[in-house]
Structures are given as structure tokens and as C-alpha cells.
Amino acid sequence: MNINFKIPSFTLFPYEKDLLVREVFSISNGEAKADFNKRIITTPDDNTQKIINIILKKSTFIDSVYLGGKELKTIQRLIESTTLAGKKRQSTRYLTHGMHEYRGKFNPQIARSILNILDIKPGSFLFDPFCGSGTTLLEASRLGLEAYGCDINPLAVLISKAKLNAFRIHEDKFIENIKSAISFALKNKSLSKSSSREEYLKAWIPSDILIFLENYKSFCNNFEHPEVYLIIASNLIRDYSYQEPSDLRIRRRISPFPKRHISIALLEAAEMLQEKIVFFSKFENFNSFSKATIEVQDIRKYQSNDRFFDVALTSPPYATALPYIDTHRISMVWLDLIAPAEIRPLEESLLGSREITKNENRKFFSELEKYYNILPKQEVLMCSKLAEALNEHDGFRRQAVPALILRYFYDMHKALKNILSMMKPGSSFALIIGPNRTTLGGTEFRIDTPEHIASLAQNVGWRKKELIALQTYKRYGLHAKNGINSESLLILESP
Numbered sequence: 001m002n003i004n005f006k007i008p009s010f011t012l013f014p015y016e017k018d019l020l021v022r023e024v025f026s027i028s029n030g031e032a033k034a035d036f037n038k039r040i041i042t043t044p045d046d047n048t049q050k051i052i053n054i055i056l057k058k059s060t061f062i063d064s065v066y067l068g069g070k071e072l073k074t075i076q077r078l079i080e081s082t083t084l085a086g087k088k089r090q091s092t093r094y095l096t097h098g099m100h101e102y103r104g105k106f107n108p109q110i111a112r113s114i115l116n117i118l119d120i121k122p123g124s125f126l127f128d129p130f131c132g133s134g135t136t137l138l139e140a141s142r143l144g145l146e147a148y149g150c151d152i153n154p155l156a157v158l159i160s161k162a163k164l165n166a167f168r169i170h171e172d173k174f175i176e177n178i179k180s181a182i183s184f185a186l187k188n189k190s191l192s193k194s195s196s197r198e199e200y201l202k203a204w205i206p207s208d209i210l211i212f213l214e215n216y217k218s219f220c221n222n223f224e225h226p227e228v229y230l231i232i233a234s235n236l237i238r239d240y241s242y243q244e245p246s247d248l249r250i251r252r253r254i255s256p257f258p259k260r261h262i263s264i265a266l267l268e269a270a271e272m273l274q275e276k277i278v279f280f281s282k283f284e285n286f287n288s289f290s291k292a293t294i295e296v297q298d299i300r301k302y303q304s305n306d307r308f309f310d311v312a313l314t315s316p317p318y319a320t321a322l323p324y325i326d327t328h329r330i331s332m333v334w335l336d337l338i339a340p341a342e343i344r345p346l347e348e349s350l351l352g353s354r355e356i357t358k359n360e361n362r363k364f365f366s367e368l369e370k371y372y373n374i375l376p377k378q379e380v381l382m383c384s385k386l387a388e389a390l391n392e393h394d395g396f397r398r399q400a401v402p403a404l405i406l407r408y409f410y411d412m413h414k415a416l417k418n419i420l421s422m423m424k425p426g427s428s429f430a431l432i433i434g435p436n437r438t439t440l441g442g443t444e445f446r447i448d449t450p451e452h453i454a455s456l457a458q459n460v461g462w463r464k465k466e467l468i469a470l471q472t473y474k475r476y477g478l479h480a481k482n483g484i485n486s487e488s489l490l491i492l493e494s495p
């Protein structure tokens with residue numbers, strides 16, 4: 001039978017069109033095929049209703065299908081339309097995905113779609129070794145996969161927990177709790193004892209806001225799932241601090257403070273979240289969400305003798321990664337996740353960090369032989385070519401790039417090996433990876449990080465299944481040519 005379908009009113013990226021077609025095939029167990037250009041899904045006559053139900057439940061990019069003279073919207077489209085953006089463009093902040101900013105967060109649709117095309121059975125065990133703010137974990141839970149995520153950044157872990165636990169707070173309790181915490185915080189005008197933590201916070205947060213936040217926090221700590229309440233407030237800290245909100249790095253504020261009091265913004269953020277959750281519960285039962293466990297771990301050091309995961313999906317840090325810690329350091333100190341003195345060491349220890357000492361830089365190249373023995377030859381060779389391109393006009397940052405890339409390859413080698421040790425035989429591991437560019441000695445180098453990661457993975461025993469370019473032409477930009485940002489989807493398989 002031929003069923004017509006409709007796509008959303010915003011333009012889909014070319015790779016999204018491909019994923020749409022692959023999803024239909026995969027979620028129907030190969031029984032249905034989509035023709036994107038004709039907007040038709042062909043199903044076997046005796047199974048049409050069942051297949052259409054699965055498509056309505058699981059498809060990521062289809063807007064609606066026409067059956068029996070009716071237009072039926074997919075659940076994904078209905079849920080996305082809870083946000084203002086979702087009505088006109090693809091919303092990435094539906095459900096609890098928008099609870100807290102996190103740099104490098106990937107779009108939830110891609111996580112959902114990849115899980116669909118990997119054709120994993122409900123009840124399977126998913127692993128996200130660089131889980132960040134929990135995008136994969138939330139989408140996996142929705143699809144009925146038990147999930148385990150880890151990240152070296154304790155804020156990432158807390159955000160992930162909050163995103164997954166916000167559904168578990170009773171609808172009537174949530175706003176009531178927020179209101180009592182806010183009124184307690186507005187009444188109490190004193191700050192507790194002074195410590196290096198308070199000194200640090202006082203330097204970055206105006207005292208009336210800090211008093212409010214400290215009292216709010218102490219009240220929320222008595223609730224079940226306090227992280228949900230704290231993460232909502234943490235997401236506002238940047239706006240209400242002396243930190244410039246528009247800057248990735250922590251810099252002194254130049255833009256004016258918001259006009260309304262933080263308590264009003266906090267209540268509004270909670271109410272918006274509540275609205276999304278309530279709307280969502282009309283279409284999906286979050287009691288059927290699978291369990292997710294999230295922990296702070298450094299994946300370079302974390303391994304196991306048990307091969308328990310059925311599938312893995314992640315977006316690892318870039319070769320010269322974003323300043324994940326620095327960006328959120330006020331929040332992290334406020335949340336007691338880190339002491340001010342630990343900020344720098346943690347940032348430096350991140351896989352892909354841009355921080356490297358002169359000594360470490362030198363050491364990498366004096367020990368090149370060692371890396372030739374551990375890593376595939378072509379990756380080490382590329383780093384030494386980068387080093388040869390340097391000249392005296394390159395400043396300290398540029399001089400460090402070849403060693404940074406080599407260290408990144410070495411760390412990714414360790415991570416890929418450890419992840420493999422935990423995967424069941426024959427399981428898939430999907431990674432979204434972006435390329436890098438650098439100019440050394442006046443020459444621009446494009447580093448094909450996805451190909452390099454594939455090579456590192458094969459070197460530690462993974463099999464390469466697919467490497468697909470995700471041509472992200474700017475959806476609303478003027479010139480597609482300028483908008484190309486070719487991230488790739490790499491799919492590996494464990495032996």
C-alpha cells in the first residue's frame with residue numbers, strides 16, 4: 001500500500017532526508033520503504049496499520065502521514081511543537097533538553113534518529129562515554145533503552161541527571177516546591193560563613209543575588225531530586241552574574257543586567273519546563289522510560305572485564321575542545337561541584353584540552369618513537385608534518401598544536417580501547433565527530449578528524465562499518481557554500 005507523508009515546513013538537511021528514509025526501513029524491520037521525493041511510504045497491505053503506528057511513534061523527521069482520509073502527526077512533531085521555535089523550525093529544546101546550556105550539545109533529533117537506524121531492540125543497554133548534558137541518554141530512555149552515561153565534568157553529570165529526573169517529580173509538587181524555595185530565599189537576608197567558595201562567588205555574583213541563590217539552594221536540598229531545582233537556577237546564573245553572558249570564556253560583564261529579579265525568571269523557567277512535561281505526558285508515558293545511570297568518570301581510565309553494552313552513541317570532544325569547565329565555572333562552584341582551585345586542573349585534564357605546558361609539548365616530540373609503536377603510523381606522521389610546518393612567526397598557541405593533536409589521538413586511542421572492552425560482540429558504536437582546521441607556518445591544514453578516529457578505532461580492534469558526512473548546510477543561511485560544517489557520523493562494530 002502507498003501512504004503519503006508530509007515533512008516539516010522547515011527545510012531538512014540532505015543527511016536528515018537520508019536518515020528519514022533509513023529510519024522508515026529500520027523501524028519497520030525492513031517491511032516499509034520511503035520514497036522521499038514522492039513523499040510516499042510503501043507498506044505490505046496486510047501490515048499497514050501496525051507499521052504506520054510504529055512510524056508515528058518513532059520517526060524523527062516525518063511531520064505526518066495520511067491514512068484513511070486523516071492527517072496523523074508523528075509524536076516527535078507534536079512534542080517539538082511545544083516550544084515556540086518548534087512551530088516554525090526544528091526545536092532542539094523540547095522536553096527537558098533545553099534545561100541548561102551546554103556547549104557542544106548535539107541536537108536530540110540526531111541522537112534519536114541514529115538510535116532508530118541502528119535497529120536496537122527495546123531493553124538493550126546503551127553507553128554514552130562522553131555523555132555531556134545527557135542528550136543521548138534522554139532520547140535512549142524515551143526509546144526504551146536502559147542507558148549508562150559518564151563524563152569527566154561533574155556539571156555535565158548533574159545536568160544529565162536533572163534532565164532525566166525532572167519527569168519523576170509529581171506534577172503538583174514541582175511548582176509548589178519551587179514557589180516555597182523562592183519565598184524562603186526572598187525572606188532570608190543572610191549569608192552563611194565565609195570560605196574560599198563564598199569569596200569566589202562574591203567576586204562574580206552581586207551580593208543580593210548570591211544571598212538569594214544560597215538560600216534557595218539550601219531549601220532545595222531537602223527535596224527529592226534537588227538537582228532538578230538546582231539546575232534550573234544554575235542555568236540563570238550566567239545572566240545574573242558579572243560574567244559576560246555572550247562569552248564562552250569567563251570575562252567581566254559589559255552588557256546590562258536583566259531588568260527583572262532572578263526569582264521571577266526562575267519561576268518562569270520552572271513553569272515553562274512544567275508545561276513541556278505536562279504536554280509531553282499526553283503522548284508518551286514517562287513511567288515507561290527506561291532507567292539511566294550517570295557517573296563522573298574519565299573514560300581514558302575507565303575499563304571493565306564485563307562486556308555488557310549492546311550499543312554506544314556519543315559525540316567525543318573535538319581535538320581542541322571547547323572550554324567546558326571555564327564556561328560554567330561560577331555554576332560549578334555554586335553547586336559545590338568544584339573548589340575554585342580545582343577549576344584549572346580539571347579544564348587541563350579534559351580530553352582535547354587546549355592547555356599544554358612547554359615541557360609537555362617538547363616531550364611529545366622527543367618521544368615520537370613511542371607513539372609510532374602505539375598509534376597507527378599515519379596519525380603520528382601527520383602530527384610530525386604539522387610540527388615541520390611551524391615557523392618562528394607562530395606564537396605559543398600555534399607551536400602547541402601538533403603536540404595537542406598527538407595527545408588527542410593518544411587519549412582517543414585509550415578511550416576507544418576502554419569502550420571496546422565494555423561492548424558485547426557485534427555491537428554498534430556511533431560517533432558524531434567534526435573536522436579541525438589549523439594554520440601553521442602560514443599554511444592552512446584541514447585535519448580530517450573523523451577519518452583519523454576511524455583509523456585509531458580500527459587499530460584497537462573496532463571494525464569500521466560506515467562513515468557518513470553530515471552536510472549541515474546552514475538551514476536558514478543565505479549561502480550554502482559558506483555554511484558547510486561537515487561533521488561526520490562514524491559507525492563502528494565490535495568484533
Ligand SMILES: C[S@@+](CC[C@H](N)C(=O)[O-])C[C@H]1O[C@@H](n2cnc3c(N)ncnc32)[C@H](O)[C@@H]1O
Pocket residue numbers: 102103104105106107129130131132133134135136150151152153156297298299300314315316317318324349350351352
Ligand atoms: C561534545 S561534548 C558531549 C556533548 C553531549 N553529546 C551533549 O549533547 O551534551 C564532549 C564531552 O566529553 C567530556 N569529556 C572530556 N574528556 C573526557 C574524559 N576523559 N572522559 C569522559 N568525558 C570527557 C566533556 O566534559 C564533554 O562533556
